[in-house]
Amino acid sequence: MPKRRSYKLLCPISRALDRVGDRWTLLILRDLLAGPARFSELQRGLNGIAANLLTDRLMTLIEDGLVTQQESAHRVSVYSLTDLGEAASNIILELALFGARFEPVGDVVTPGNLRTVATTIVAAAKRIVTPEMNFTASIIVDGEAMFLTVMNGSARMEYRGATDADLVFKTNYTALLDLIEGANSPEEFEAKHTQLESKSPEKAAEFKELLSGVARVLRS
Amino acid sequence: MPKRRSYKLLCPISRALDRVGDRWTLLILRDLLAGPARFSELQRGLNGIAANLLTDRLMTLIEDGLVTQQESAHRVSVYSLTDLGEAASNIILELALFGARFEPVGDVVTPGNLRTVATTIVAAAKRIVTPEMNFTASIIVDGEAMFLTVMNGSARMEYRGATDADLVFKTNYTALLDLIEGANSPEEFEAKHTQLESKSPEKAAEFKELLSGVARVLRS
DNA sequence: CGGGATCCGTTACGATACTG
DNA sequence: CAGTATCGTAACGGATCCCG
Numbered sequence: 001m002p003k004r005r006s007y008k009l010l011c012p013i014s015r016a017l018d019r020v021g022d023r024w025t026l027l028i029l030r031d032l033l034a035g036p037a038r039f040s041e042l043q044r045g046l047n048g049i050a051a052n053l054l055t056d057r058l059m060t061l062i063e064d065g066l067v068t069q070q071e072s073a074h075r076v077s078v079y080s081l082t083d084l085g086e087a088a089s090n091i092i093l094e095l096a097l098f099g100a101r102f103e104p105v106g107d108v109v110t111p112g113n114l115r116t117v118a119t120t121i122v123a124a125a126k127r128i129v130t131p132e133m134n135f136t137a138s139i140i141v142d143g144e145a146m147f148l149t150v151m152n153g154s155a156r157m158e159y160r161g162a163t164d165a166d167l168v169f170k171t172n173y174t175a176l177l178d179l180i181e182g183a184n185s186p187e188e189f190e191a192k193h194t195q196l197e198s199k200s201p202e203k204a205a206e207f208k209e210l211l212s213g214v215a216r217v218l219r220s
Numbered sequence: 221m222p223k224r225r226s227y228k229l230l231c232p233i234s235r236a237l238d239r240v241g242d243r244w245t246l247l248i249l250r251d252l253l254a255g256p257a258r259f260s261e262l263q264r265g266l267n268g269i270a271a272n273l274l275t276d277r278l279m280t281l282i283e284d285g286l287v288t289q290q291e292s293a294h295r296v297s298v299y300s301l302t303d304l305g306e307a308a309s310n311i312i313l314e315l316a317l318f319g320a321r322f323e324p325v326g327d328v329v330t331p332g333n334l335r336t337v338a339t340t341i342v343a344a345a346k347r348i349v350t351p352e353m354n355f356t357a358s359i360i361v362d363g364e365a366m367f368l369t370v371m372n373g374s375a376r377m378e379y380r381g382a383t384d385a386d387l388v389f390k391t392n393y394t395a396l397l398d399l400i401e402g403a404n405s406p407e408e409f410e411a412k413h414t415q416l417e418s419k420s421p422e423k424a425a426e427f428k429e430l431l432s433g434v435a436r437v438l439r440s
Numbered sequence: 441c442g443g444g445a446t447c448c449g450t451t452a453c454g455a456t457a458c459t460g
Numbered sequence: 461c462a463g464t465a466t467c468g469t470a471a472c473g474g475a476t477c478c479c480g
Contacts, residue, residue: 020318056452099239102235
């Protein structure tokens, strides 16, 4: 049972940080934004977090009502965001936009799974989707599948496969990160590392537009 | 010289947290959003922060280019946000909106100055200002003065007095916090704790509209 | 007195090892 | 696989001192 440290200030910003201000907490929420996850999956994505800290943070998040734990078959726990936890997504989004202003340093490691980049993409996408855009995309990166839904001016990403998407987009992880981080222009990215299949040219065009918009947002 | 702890993850969200994720850092930025401040002023507002931690955080923020330190007369240092530091305001705003979802706990202390409530008000105000609103307000709370500028669909708050405002609004701290925290309805607040002087009834009406809008946003 | 620096006890973090 | 237990290290937090 983790002991609580609080700023004890009568101020909503302090209250928010009392819930999500601890080290790793916002990164855990970030990864859960891409859909429910198991303990080991979170640990892999958060490259380097100690198991006891992850336990600590998850318990606190559950206590505060941001996360729920479901025991599924074979005694495996699955953690997912509550509505309250989802409400933290705007914080994550602003952190992504702010962090994009800084150069990546050399001494970094690529995350252990796609959750972080999924959340970053959808965060940026939310800024530029128009009500006219309407498609679903199956994004497959080195075998990992994500499912993107764009409709009614909103964008949502889930960490799962799908067979009924409007289009299938295949690429590899480093190329996708380069796009996010700005090492590749959207055109270079598209030309070199992309495999896009769609029955509808219009939806393919919408998807490309979204992707270059994402890159633009993350560089502004 | 503080040693740096980094998540070392190739992800903009992690990079953001490497800059502003340490304890107290976002609260320092929050207070600086209300205008330049001296060391002791920050320490008073951040009720309870140790001097060495404040030094630590300020030095790191300066290193990262979010804050500048100006030596003014009599060797007093004044800290202010750079443009990059200002860019963190959206993060603060979202934290305020998220934190407003939680009940204030009993064991809290009121901040040592008005900076935190100033930032919270303007954060909420940004969400609801319309391009038609246009006024400046001198807000005086228990002797402390803030200056609010609303124009072109934006809202800005400075922590200073002014003589040329369109209207002068006087109240007391606890009543203002009650409004923010939801203990008072806007109507109760206005009836009981307010003193509003303005030569222009239209601008006074705009101000009241803004204030009740702020309360609404913080409760949504 | 304001702006720190130094010291030191306490708490949290982080790595590894271990258990059901 | 999903955590617990242990333990060294680093950060926090309170106090005191220092210097202009």
